[in-house]
Amino acid sequence: MGGKKARKRGAGRNSKTHVDKEDLLRYVRKSADRGTNFRHILEDFNVAPAARKQIRDILNQLVKEGKLAKHRGSRYEAAVRNLVEGTILVHRDGYGFVIPKEKIQGIESDIYIPAALIGPAMNGDSVKVEITLHKPGGRAEGRVASVEKRARNTIVGQLRYDGQVFFVAPADDKLPEKILITNDAGEHKDKIVEVEITRFAGQTRWPAGKVVAVIGFMDDPDIETNVIIRKFGLPAGFSKEIEEEAAALPDALTERDLTGRDDFRRRNTITIDPKTARDFDDAIDVEVLPDGTFQLGVHIADVSHFVPADSAMDREARYRGTSVYFPDRVIPMLPEKVSNHLCSLNPKKDRLALSVVMHLSRTGEVLDYSFHKSVIHSKERMTYEDVQQILDGSPSLEEQYAHVVPQLRTLQRLAKIIQERRRQRGAIDFDLPEPMLTYNERGDVAGIVKSIRLFSHRIVEEFMILANEVVARHLEENEIPSLYRVHEEPDPMKVQEFVDIVSGFGLKFEPRKAQPADFQKFITSIEGRPEERMLSYLMLRSFKQARYSEENIGHFGLASDSYTHFTSPIRRYPDLVVHRILKAAMARRTQPSVPHAQLDAIANESSERERLADQAERELFERKKMLLMEQHLGDMFDAIIIGIRRDGFSIELIDHFVEGFVPVAEIPNDSYRLDPSLHALVGRHTRQRFRLGDRIQVQVARVDKLLGRAYFLPVSPAAAASRRALARKGSSR
Template sequence: RLVPKKKVCYAFPVDENAHQVIILDKKECEGIKEGTLAVVEIKKFPTHLQEAHGRIAKVLGHPQEKNLVVEIIVHKYNLPTDYPPEVIKEVERIEVKLEEELKRRKDLRDQLCFTIDPERARDYDDAVAIEKTPDGNYRLWVHIADVSFFVKEGSATDKEAFKRGFTFYLPDRAIHMLPERLSADLCSLKPNEDRLAFTCEMVFSPQGRLLGYDIYESVIRSKARLTYEEALRLITGDPVLERKYPELVEPLRLMEDLYRILAKVRWERGSIDFDLPEAELIVDEYGEPTAVVPYERHTAHRIIEHFMISANEVVAMHLENSGYPCLYRVHEKPDPQKVENLLEILSGLGYKVKRPSLEPKFFQKIIEDFEGRPEENLVKFLTLRSMKRAHYSPHNAGHFGLASERYAHFTSPIRRYPDLMVHRLLKKALKGEPIDYKKTLAYLQTAGEHLSAQERLAEEVEREAIDRLKARLMKAHIGEEYEGIITGVTSFGFFVELQQYLVEGLVSITTLEDDQYVYDEPSHRLVGISTGKVLRLGDKVRVKIVGVDEERARLELVLV
């Protein structure tokens, strides 16, 4: 934040280094309004004798004149905003010789397959098709964009994609892993266009047992681009949509049958479905937040999720059985200490466990036991927090949350680099190509560490952008009252999540005037000395918003 003075110009960092001050040349700040935000480059670092000196690299603007929240985050994390010239040139030169590809691929262009994606999506990674076999089994095709055909190993595009690791989704934009010509056109499985795909064809019994599979390169032609809402309406019955897509009704209902069979098998295995409520932040064309709307996961979402999980499991199994290395998606067992902490918190909610376990079914039961209770979502969140983070590794340790013995990411290569790596390994395995096992394993280890870090960065960036924009939106609601649930209790107060907006704020202990409260740490609650009134984790409360710190994305609340 720039503060011009008569003889000098100061720059104050807007992040956690706000205590620092950077001296700028007075001339640089000429005509600049106080409070203007800029990217400042350090020329001399601070010492115990003098402050830091710097220069303005880029003026972003004044926060009162335009919304700079996402712009600040992009620069704070040094996110790429464009592609190197060599990548652009390389992508422009790409061409598909379809006739040549048809000679070596399976031609599935006549098959009735289609995509189901969010309304605003433009990068269609996956298409699905289904049929019931004469003997009553389900044959499922999962077609994935064949990105490895377009992005050659070691190319400029490949190096840039690896560096980014993932597509970063921000409320007003997406910072794509691949240039638009690839992500939204050549690779994207657009309707009524011939596209190169990598297909995983699976046959399941009516009990959900995998009877056989085949993995191959193909050419497909998606017959429709459905949104999740349209798919749901076709499943439940919508005469208008049924007239528009008469041929899709039967396959979608078959898909629903298979999804329910697969979900039951996974549930019996111990797969944990956290299904936490999500909210979508709506922004206008200027990037200003206008509303927070609940984002509902329904049958159509679950159909795609379960089909993608099946393909991911089959691919990991195939690579393992073929004796080839794989970049697994690993989710290890939770740390026993974290589980102990979780059970301590749950005991404060009146939940007692006789025999704790580190098996998925134990956590599945906790979530089931709280189903329908006011604390249901809080318990799901706390249980999720007790888990380890999933990450990428060539060493298979299974996937705890899915109760899966082996798992890899194969189904989203347009937006996730690990999937692209798995495609390449799979193609080598299918062709029986010799590889240097030791060298490949070492590379997968290094790549897995980098990609796991990039994934954490993407999550952090997305969360910070949403939290700050939610805080900006809530400025217009200062003085209003809301229902909320206590999500955290500390010695200095308690945190409340407003249910309408899924945004969190702090009620400071100093604002509780009806009594003097003490913090009962083991039970995660505040107790009034005179009244004995208890404020505990999971309690429903009514609060009023009294202040908003937009930069730190914090709400100040008082109990009503």
């Protein structure tokens, strides 16, 4: 059987050597519903081999312009301008990711934006993105189509002069390298300034702006804190209207304040807080009932009694979202008269509270609960350290606090029961040591030490989690619109990346559809290993951030079906909102205290403000560490590699909690390539490897105070051996 073979098109005598861009665009737009691929384009345009690269370049340009979309197999189709709205996070290397505002069908992760397609967008901006490429596994690439809202109109940095123009180098490597200065500010050269952006990058390479505030020199006292306050746009003080509103509140409780409240002043209520705490949100008490069950009281400051909805204080609290805690100061959510006096559950004072009284079984199950508008009288202001010493058997403290010692031991016993119950359901517990700064008599950073995690911390933590769950469950079961604290399941791709890293250490981690118990089991399995801290950190990075939502989708990390924030209304706005909602439900009011339409906005605002506060606190802490590193230039430290990139690797100093970066371009005698399969940088000539999790010795090379970053270099094996020999010699004296 035979027939004529179809003549293959393309590369014939009359083949084209040039293709017009508009002709190519029209051709793809007229193609079938699923577009066309590169091979068909070559055939239908009958192009010469020399023109193939030109066609591919034109197609790539049309993708960049957002006129075409590219799919697997070099398939092209007209771009559907379904714009995705979200927030862009720009990496220091120029590329970015957009976190969609809402879940997009077919896209399972954040949208990757190549550096060339970010356009005028800057880190943190609200943008609209056009999807340009769909990838396997629900991944996608896109281009910024428009900037909807700027994250900031001002930038903090150092005023410099390059011999031709004045510019500001931002104190943030996720922003453009320079902001050209348009006003006369030469007298402030080398100072840290705040710049108002008057022209964003786009048609021009660099943004431009004018100096609007002078913060000081890089070596000034408190400059780090002042830089962070300006950089993150944190509020300084309260307005006159708010101060007057707070001043108008009574200095003490009145009989009218006590009306309609349950009197819990005879209960053996105590607070347990850090030594430095100035405001006390929560108090607790416990009683063992005759049948061996427990009655637990969790009493939370009734802030909503003094801060009415839509008052000046309330509007400001909503704007701030949370208090911000720095090593040397606090930027409070509420004025001091409210946060530190009227609402704070100070010892030996009558205070208003919203109380959750729970009846618990011997195994920690909640058998019953009730909510109360109450008045309490805290018997003692305890610190975590004192409580722990009492639990450990300190005779002097047992004598001093004899009236609360039996209750403390019961609280300890009940907390262990509840903790075990949470573990059995699979709650994830990262019990890692945290760093703490120490200061000398002049107030300068003197060192970084490991903060001690005590079981007394656990006691308070367990009871607050339980109270939050009880409130959330009650509101959900009664179909009362509210705010929830939610934590989604981790991104499967990020989990797989973590699994790949773990396998490189010879460890097994095979999570079943991302069950929290699997993660907790793995954490337990690596306890005490040298790489425990690093792997726990990488696991955390594979998780999504917890956030606020009016829709309850559960809390993955806590393995909790219903969770909210109720226990810290002095310092968190969502807790204050939940108090109002709960009080309205207790009063059986049909009119909601917070309109349902507002809940979504409050959830988004509060999540955003929380992230901002976390970033500010974390960055200031890192900058304070850099002051210490500056005193150790040239010194050698033991470190562990915690991250690998093409241009270098991140390290953490062992026992010092300082992170830094080793640029491979500065390592002498070799060049290095990234081997993703090994999670390592490998020397092209020496074959030396720097692998994730390796322990190495490093030397402090330099500190960039503007960016708050330390740079290190590896110590040669000979120098490391010499250092060890000197250490042994010194220890033998």
